[in-house]
Amino acid sequence: MTNIIKDFTIKLPQNLNSILKKIDKNLKGLIFVIDEKNKLLGSISDGDIRRGLIKKNISQIVKINSKFVNTKPFFLNYKTDIKTILYHLQNKKNKNKFKCIPLVDEKKIIKDISTIENLRKYPIANLNLGNEEFSKAFDAIKSGWISSKGSYVDQFEKGFSRYLGGGYSVTTTSGTTALELALKTFGVGKGDEVILPNFSFAASINSIISVGATPVVVDIEEDTWTIDIKKIKKRISKKTKAIMPVHIYGQPCRLDEIIQIAKLKKIYVIEDAAEALGGTYKGKKVGLGGDCACFSFYANKIITTGEGGMAVFRKKKNSEIATLIKNHGMSSKNFYYHTIAGSNYRMTNPQAAIGLAQLNRINEFYKSRKKIFDYYNKKFRSFKFIKFLPKNKWSKNSLWLYTIIIQNFKKEKRDTLIKKLLAKGIETRPGFISFNQMKIYKKYCKGSFPYSEKISQSTLSLPTTNISYKDQDYIISQLSDEINRLNKVQR
Numbered sequence: 001m002t003n004i005i006k007d008f009t010i011k012l013p014q015n016l017n018s019i020l021k022k023i024d025k026n027l028k029g030l031i032f033v034i035d036e037k038n039k040l041l042g043s044i045s046d047g048d049i050r051r052g053l054i055k056k057n058i059s060q061i062v063k064i065n066s067k068f069v070n071t072k073p074f075f076l077n078y079k080t081d082i083k084t085i086l087y088h089l090q091n092k093k094n095k096n097k098f099k100c101i102p103l104v105d106e107k108k109i110i111k112d113i114s115t116i117e118n119l120r121k122y123p124i125a126n127l128n129l130g131n132e133e134f135s136k137a138f139d140a141i142k143s144g145w146i147s148s149k150g151s152y153v154d155q156f157e158k159g160f161s162r163y164l165g166g167g168y169s170v171t172t173t174s175g176t177t178a179l180e181l182a183l184k185t186f187g188v189g190k191g192d193e194v195i196l197p198n199f200s201f202a203a204s205i206n207s208i209i210s211v212g213a214t215p216v217v218v219d220i221e222e223d224t225w226t227i228d229i230k231k232i233k234k235r236i237s238k239k240t241k242a243i244m245p246v247h248i249y250g251q252p253c254r255l256d257e258i259i260q261i262a263k264l265k266k267i268y269v270i271e272d273a274a275e276a277l278g279g280t281y282k283g284k285k286v287g288l289g290g291d292c293a294c295f296s297f298y299a300n301k302i303i304t305t306g307e308g309g310m311a312v313f314r315k316k317k318n319s320e321i322a323t324l325i326k327n328h329g330m331s332s333k334n335f336y337y338h339t340i341a342g343s344n345y346r347m348t349n350p351q352a353a354i355g356l357a358q359l360n361r362i363n364e365f366y367k368s369r370k371k372i373f374d375y376y377n378k379k380f381r382s383f384k385f386i387k388f389l390p391k392n393k394w395s396k397n398s399l400w401l402y403t404i405i406i407q408n409f410k411k412e413k414r415d416t417l418i419k420k421l422l423a424k425g426i427e428t429r430p431g432f433i434s435f436n437q438m439k440i441y442k443k444y445c446k447g448s449f450p451y452s453e454k455i456s457q458s459t460l461s462l463p464t465t466n467i468s469y470k471d472q473d474y475i476i477s478q479l480s481d482e483i484n485r486l487n488k489v490q491r
Ligand SMILES: Cc1ncc(COP(=O)(O)O)c(C=O)c1O
Pocket: 174, 175, 176, 177, 200, 201, 203, 204, 246, 248, 272, 274, 275, 295, 296, 297, 298, 307, 308, 309
């Protein structure tokens, strides 16, 4: 049950005090009565209670029972479009204006409550925090160790390496600082070049710039959406110190070929695996191929610690250097004596506690995402206007965000589609803007970038977590309607 449903519903019998408390909290003067299965039975307003109090002696109604219930409250179907919901919530001409509307399915089970502040939405990603996260975070806080000291940090790091099946994991404050830490660990800085793909979230290129090195941006391949191996070869120079491939949308890149080039040229491979936790490459978990792989635990990622990240090193020695750097470079034996000019990239103990609980549930998350991906794939199969993220034999996607290409859509049309869907409560995301299309990064982008430009402007990510098949049906039908409408307008 979502928080908003909790705030707006009660089960009877209930004492007067707790009903008034809820009504007071939700600020709408109304509460809905539900049964054990969350089926809508009626409503009680503060007016109903006032009238009851006038009629009866207060002592008689310390318990509120079904006599107070309006058994015909206004409600709407969960699939009702946002415009209609808004009409009932705010239209001044509409006499039947409601402050809150339960949205129910065919069996009258409450699926959501719409208020003017909280219209029914399908967010791109939903948080999945449960009892284990709460109790571990509480335990961490209760222990008094709320900084980076405390046992959960070490447990999370060890548990993460165990999950991957190897490597030495070092927690950080974000995926971005994990990348920065990795670059610093390998001594990448001023005068060095790092090759990366043109299609990624800006954290990849920003991390290189922030350590003082020069990004060298190359195009991606159309059949993997990841860095083009041939282009890497062309751009390697004496200054190249590392390659930063990105497993974009959880899609593993051609890692072995990249590692082969890196070995030959004696340069490092730092994988941006922010979106790829749980993905596999040639049967092994993503994160164990290069010299280091960096993951993000931002709220919309596969597992989350709110903000947070992990740098996983192949060699223990490098993880020790990283641990020193992230801890101000302070000697572990000699307090306040610094052997490296480091920084503070430390994750807190309560965050690590949440991370550990999330890690314990990662297979459950994967299964639930897989169901959602499979259903979209099945339903979209016959849609000519949709192209999928390519699949290959040697890797398995982490199933982060369900991302598709809308055929023959360019940026403007795709962005109109995003707005239209949002008006129907469906949150989507455009593809990342390729670096060569942004002024501040242009100087790092030489040559042409046909594939990243094309993919960037026609991709769309759809809501991917905690949704039912019915929700997906609604999303698919709205998407299809809007695409058809936009295609007609253009003709
Ligand atoms: C490809 C990629 N790299 C790096 C990052 C940075 O991670 P964070 O947001 O945790 O700093 C992200 C996160 O959004 C990402 O998608």
